[in-house]
Amino acid sequence: MKFMTEIIPALVDKCITLNSKKWLVLGKSIKGALHARTGYSNQDSILWKQSDSSNTIIMSVADGHGSDIHFRSKVGSRIAVKTAVETLFELFHNQPIEINNVSQVKDIIRYSIPRLLVHNWMDRVQYHVEKHPFSNNEIDLILKKKGPHILEKIINNPKIAYGSTLLTAVITKNYFIFFQLGDGNILIVDNDKNIRNMFSNKNNDSDDKPSIESIIHTESLCMDDSWLEFKTGIFAFHALKPKLILLATDGYCNSFSNASGFLKIGLDYLDILEEFGYSYLSQNLGNILRQTSVDGSGDDITLGFIYQI
Amino acid sequence: MSTTHEFQVGEPVHINGLNIVCNVEKELGSGTQGKVYSLISPDNSPLVLKWYFPSMATNEQYDILESLIQKESPSNRFLWPLALVNTPKKEGFGYVMSMKDSRFKSFSLWLSRKINPSFKALLTACFELVQSFHLLHSKGLCYQDLSLNNIYFDPENGEIRIGDTDNIVINGEDKGNVIGTPKFMAPEIIIGKTLPNTQTDLYSLAIILFYILFLNHPLEGKIESSIKSLDLPSMSKLYGFEPLFIFDPNNDSNYPDPAFHANAIIFWNIYPDFVKRIFVRAFTNGIKDPMHGRVRETEWQITLLSLRDSIYYCKQCGSENFFVPDSSIFEKLTVPVELGGINSDFKVQNRSRNLEEIQSNSVCWNPQCKTLNTHILNIRIDDRLFVALNHDTKLFLHHIDPDHKYDFSSPVAEVSRHPTDPRVWGLKNLSAYPWKVSKVNGDVIEVYLKQSFSLVTGTQIDFGRSKGIVCY
Numbered sequence: 001m002k003f004m005t006e007i008i009p010a011l012v013d014k015c016i017t018l019n020s021k022k023w024l025v026l027g028k029s030i031k032g033a034l035h036a037r038t039g040y041s042n043q044d045s046i047l048w049k050q051s052d053s054s055n056t057i058i059m060s061v062a063d064g065h066g067s068d069i070h071f072r073s074k075v076g077s078r079i080a081v082k083t084a085v086e087t088l089f090e091l092f093h094n095q096p097i098e099i100n101n102v103s104q105v106k107d108i109i110r111y112s113i114p115r116l117l118v119h120n121w122m123d124r125v126q127y128h129v130e131k132h133p134f135s136n137n138e139i140d141l142i143l144k145k146k147g148p149h150i151l152e153k154i155i156n157n158p159k160i161a162y163g164s165t166l167l168t169a170v171i172t173k174n175y176f177i178f179f180q181l182g183d184g185n186i187l188i189v190d191n192d193k194n195i196r197n198m199f200s201n202k203n204n205d206s207d208d209k210p211s212i213e214s215i216i217h218t219e220s221l222c223m224d225d226s227w228l229e230f231k232t233g234i235f236a237f238h239a240l241k242p243k244l245i246l247l248a249t250d251g252y253c254n255s256f257s258n259a260s261g262f263l264k265i266g267l268d269y270l271d272i273l274e275e276f277g278y279s280y281l282s283q284n285l286g287n288i289l290r291q292t293s294v295d296g297s298g299d300d301i302t303l304g305f306i307y308q309i
Numbered sequence: 310m311s312t313t314h315e316f317q318v319g320e321p322v323h324i325n326g327l328n329i330v331c332n333v334e335k336e337l338g339s340g341t342q343g344k345v346y347s348l349i350s351p352d353n354s355p356l357v358l359k360w361y362f363p364s365m366a367t368n369e370q371y372d373i374l375e376s377l378i379q380k381e382s383p384s385n386r387f388l389w390p391l392a393l394v395n396t397p398k399k400e401g402f403g404y405v406m407s408m409k410d411s412r413f414k415s416f417s418l419w420l421s422r423k424i425n426p427s428f429k430a431l432l433t434a435c436f437e438l439v440q441s442f443h444l445l446h447s448k449g450l451c452y453q454d455l456s457l458n459n460i461y462f463d464p465e466n467g468e469i470r471i472g473d474t475d476n477i478v479i480n481g482e483d484k485g486n487v488i489g490t491p492k493f494m495a496p497e498i499i500i501g502k503t504l505p506n507t508q509t510d511l512y513s514l515a516i517i518l519f520y521i522l523f524l525n526h527p528l529e530g531k532i533e534s535s536i537k538s539l540d541l542p543s544m545s546k547l548y549g550f551e552p553l554f555i556f557d558p559n560n561d562s563n564y565p566d567p568a569f570h571a572n573a574i575i576f577w578n579i580y581p582d583f584v585k586r587i588f589v590r591a592f593t594n595g596i597k598d599p600m601h602g603r604v605r606e607t608e609w610q611i612t613l614l615s616l617r618d619s620i621y622y623c624k625q626c627g628s629e630n631f632f633v634p635d636s637s638i639f640e641k642l643t644v645p646v647e648l649g650g651i652n653s654d655f656k657v658q659n660r661s662r663n664l665e666e667i668q669s670n671s672v673c674w675n676p677q678c679k680t681l682n683t684h685i686l687n688i689r690i691d692d693r694l695f696v697a698l699n700h701d702t703k704l705f706l707h708h709i710d711p712d713h714k715y716d717f718s719s720p721v722a723e724v725s726r727h728p729t730d731p732r733v734w735g736l737k738n739l740s741a742y743p744w745k746v747s748k749v750n751g752d753v754i755e756v757y758l759k760q761s762f763s764l765v766t767g768t769q770i771d772f773g774r775s776k777g778i779v780c781y
Contacts, residue, residue: 087538095540102341105541107456107490110417111526112539115569119534175341225571228421238314238362239339 023057023171024278025050027304028285032251034298040066043074044249044302045164047081049089055173056092059304060084063184063249065163065220066300068145069154071138075128076162080221083121084168084179088113097175106234109177114230117166117179121221122159129158163222167247171306176240178233181226182218183250189266190241197263199231218250244270245306252289252303255296273307281305313400314363316346322358324405326378326392331356331405347408355408358394359475366401374404374475383444386437388472404475413461413470420457420524426464428629432617433467435518436610440715441471442514443606446507451480453505455513456493457520480506491541491548492526493517497599499549511603515591518609522580525573527592530555530563534570554592556585579674581619581633587612610715614694614707621687621697623673625680630673632685632697634780683781686734686764690777698724698736698764698779709772721772725761735761736770745771 031042043064050057062080064073091113097105134155142151154160165182178186178198186198219229246266256262272281289301316322316333323330331348338345343361350356361370374390382389388406395402418424419431426434438460445452452471459473491499493516495509503509519527526533528548536543553563555573565573577585587604594602619632671682686698690708703720706713721740727733737759738744744756749767756762762770768779 090538091540103454103490105490106341107458107492108539108544110458111420111492116536116539119569120537234341235339236341236362236364238364239341239344 022309023050024307024309025057025059025305026278026282026285026307027059027061027302028289029061029302030286030289030293030300032293032298032300033290034293035066035300041074042300043077043164044251044300045074045077045081046247046302046304047085048304049085051089051093055096056089057171057306058085058088058092058168059247059306060166060168061184061247061249061302061304062167063165063182063251063300063302065218068142069150070161070163070222071142072128072161073163076125076159076221077164079124079128079162080121080164080166083124084117084166087117087120088168088170092170092172097172097177102175102234109234110232114179114181114227114232117230118221118227121166125159125162128162134158134161159222161222163220165218165249166221167249169245169247169304169306171245174237176233176235176237176242176245178231180231181229182220185246185248185250185253185262187244187246187248187263187266188240188242189244189246189270191243192241193243193267193270195263195266196240197259198233200259242306243308244273247302247304249300249302251293251297251299251301254299255292255301269305278307313398314360314366315344316358316360316399322348322394322405323396324392324394326394327405331358333358343403348405355410356391356405357408358403358405360394360399360403361401363401370475371402373478376479377474377477378404380448380450382474383448383450384441386441386469386471387445387474388470389474406474409461409470409472412463412465413468414464415461416457416521419464419521424464426462426467428631429617429620430462430464430467431521432613432620434462434469435521436613436617437467437469438471438517439514439606439609439613441469442510443610445477446480446510446606449480450477451505451507451510452477452513453510454490455510455517456490457517460517478505491544494548495599496549496552496596499545503599508599508603511605512591512595512599514606514609515588515595515604518613519588519591522584523573523576525555525565525570525576527554527556527588528552528563530565530570530573532563534566534568552592552596554589554596556589557593558589559593579631580616581631583633584612584616614715618694618696618708620699621682621685622699623675623678623680624682626673626675626678628673628675628678630671630682632671632687634687634689634695686766686779686781688736688770688777688779690772691775693775695780698734700724700726700734704736708775709777710774712774724764727761727763734764736764737761742773744773747771 025048027046027048029042029044029046035042043066044061046061048057048059060081062077064070064077066073139151142154165184167184167186168179169186170177180186180199188196188198220226223229244266246269253262289303293299293301318333318335320333321330322333329351331350334347334349336344336346337357342365343359346358348356348358374393377390378392388409390404391406393402393404414424419426454473454476459471461470461472462468493513495512497503498505498509516527532553533547553560555563555565556577567574587608591604595604616631620629621632623630671685673680673682687695688698689695694708696702696704696708702724704722705720706716709721723737723739725735725737727735738756741758745753746756746762747753747769749765754762762768764779766779766781770777
């Protein structure tokens with residue numbers, strides 16, 4: 001089957017040492033088979049930042065909705081990862097979480113940071129739309145496909161056009177912190193090869209199950225009060241003992257017929273890393289993801305790794 | 310493979326303090342302090358084990374737990390440590406407590422509107438919270454790390470549970486490490502002026518109550534939304550050095566930002582003025598004067614119960630609304646200034662209220678409804694309190710016996726429907742004591758257990774320890 005995919009070059013970074021553990025960071029994003037056929041660009045984004053001096057790694061992935069209504073969602077996802085990485089890096093780089101102050105920041109992390117992330121994203125989106133107002137082409141397309149009522153909604157609330165999910169992992173010297181808005185997955189593979197899907201709705205001991213699960217839409221940065229929809233988790237090192245952390249947009253899990261099949265990728269990637277090494281994976285990751293998209297969902301797929309050597 | 314501070318499923322746990330051996334059922338969760346496991350106990354009592362990570366298993370924590378176990382829980386609302394657990398096979402130590410039933414949910418679900426409890430349930434939860442802390446403080450203890458993550462409630466009836474009790478300390482004791490989150494900490498702790506004590510607990514309690522009832526932090530308004538970085542210095546300034554109530558009547562520079570704090574504005578317009586007044590006091594005087602300016606627990610209890618008793622259902626849409634009696638009755642009711650009564654110092658309410666203002670209190674707050682509700686049936690008891698009479702209203706000893714304040718153990722009366730004429734409502738006696746009821750036509754009857762009388766305005770009831778009158 002002939003296809004065209006856009007490959008964003010693997011962004012490989014050097015090893016970083018945190019709390020005497022060595023971590024390698026790797027990420028890749030590919031345009032899905034479906035978007036290749038339709039001419040859409042890759043709506044996903046990935047970004048990370050790390051610092052030896054402050055013992056901080058931050059990785060963020062985002063999935064723009066890519067529909068007619070969210071016609072600037074690629075920009076939205078790019079702004080999302082940039083906002084998350086910069087905001088959180090500034091916070092945790094300058095203010096390490098220590099054992100003696102973790103209780104002071106827990107509620108800030110749970111309740112204030114999501115609102116700050118959304119606020120900063122909205123500010124940047126507003127700046128973008130002011131610098132690049134909707135073109136006549138964009139307006140005509142919405143009018144033709146969705147009608148004047150929807151067009152009016154978007155013009156009055158331009159962030160709708162930039163809708164995106166957001167998944168972020170923060171690793172500090174003593175703690176792991178995760179944020180998730182919308183679909184996608186954060187997987188943890190621990191030293192004993194147990195796999196944990198961080199914010200799975202099927203996780204029965206989670207208190208934060210939504211009362212109604214939507215099969216149609218995902219939570220999005222463009223929704224009103226979207227900060228209330230964030231899921232957050234804060235864990236000490238001892239609680240998770242991660243060997244591998246993966247952040248993936250939903251194009252990956254949607255390529256599997258069931259959840260257990262998808263979860264297995266955690267062990268598969270760990271095996272590849274341990275058997276064939278980091279360089280092998282960084283050279284072949286694009287092919288793996290591309291093939292997954294072709295055989296599965298056809299969607300864009302983005303995958304980020306944080307691997308403990 | 311387990312480490313020396315973790316348990317495996319099935320592993321035995323010897324609880325010497327309770328003289329039992331349990332087995333680990335499963336890991337329930339883990340966080341920043343340790344891991345929590347459910348246990349299978351010999352008599353099937355639901356127990357959990359919290360085991361600390363090595364870095365958290367300090368001598369200080371051990372001493373705190375020992376002290377708490379000796380003191381016993383102030384009430385059954387606390388998930389209190391029952392026994393310490395330590396074993397030579399495991400590093401560190403832990404403790405067991407009763408398991409929280411699954412019907413109790415985190416308040417974060419209410420904050421994110423994933424559950425929709427009634428005002429009645431929320432106010433019951435708030436009342437139980439205040440009552441529990443009153444009991445805690447009576448034992449000379451303070452909670453220290455109160456936040457929304459430590460309290461749970463049953464959204465159906467408002468019953469609460471208070472967790473993370475392993476940080477409770479003796480009032481004013483220096484434990485070396487001040488814990489707590491700036492969002493819920495009293496300003497004088499944040500700026501380093503004092504250690505946690507019952508006065509600082511009162512402040513945290515006020516924050517929690519505001520959060521629950523207004524879905525917004527009382528100090529998070531325009532100033533908070535202008536902060537671009539949430540570092541500890543900016544947090545310390547917002548919550549500690551320059552705290553400003555979002556509805557401060559003399560300074561609106563921290564008024565809620567409609568883009569981010571819409572809930573505060575919406576709910577501020579729903580609750581009656583006597584509720585707003587007490588919150589204004591909590592976050593003006595309560596900030597300026599930590600020792601004497603804070604709202605006491607008894608004051609919160611009276612206000613919350615009055616608010617709960619004032620709930621009525623809109624005749625059109627069924628939404629819960631709050632009924633404030635007409636001005637003539639309101640003036641008669643003794644509402645001391647310290648309980649949020651009328652005081653010209655506070656600019657929230659003008660003393661002279663015209664009829665439109667009174668009637669505006671009876672306009673349904675539901676934006677899709679806005680029906681004017683008139684003739685709201687209520688019972689006024691001894692000019693001491695009033696209770697709106699709805700289809701589900703129950704009266705308790707708290708209402709009819711001044712010597713049994715806050716006794717809600719079992720109802721003494723309930724509103725009931727006439728068995729043959731559904732248009733007629735009555736009040737049924739559920740107590741062992743007969744009431745003397747004086748009807749408007751002059752007849753006086755006795756109403757015994759399981760008997761009812763019709764709810765007609767002007768009917769007077771002698772409950773024995775108090776007297777009531779049915780009103781509109």
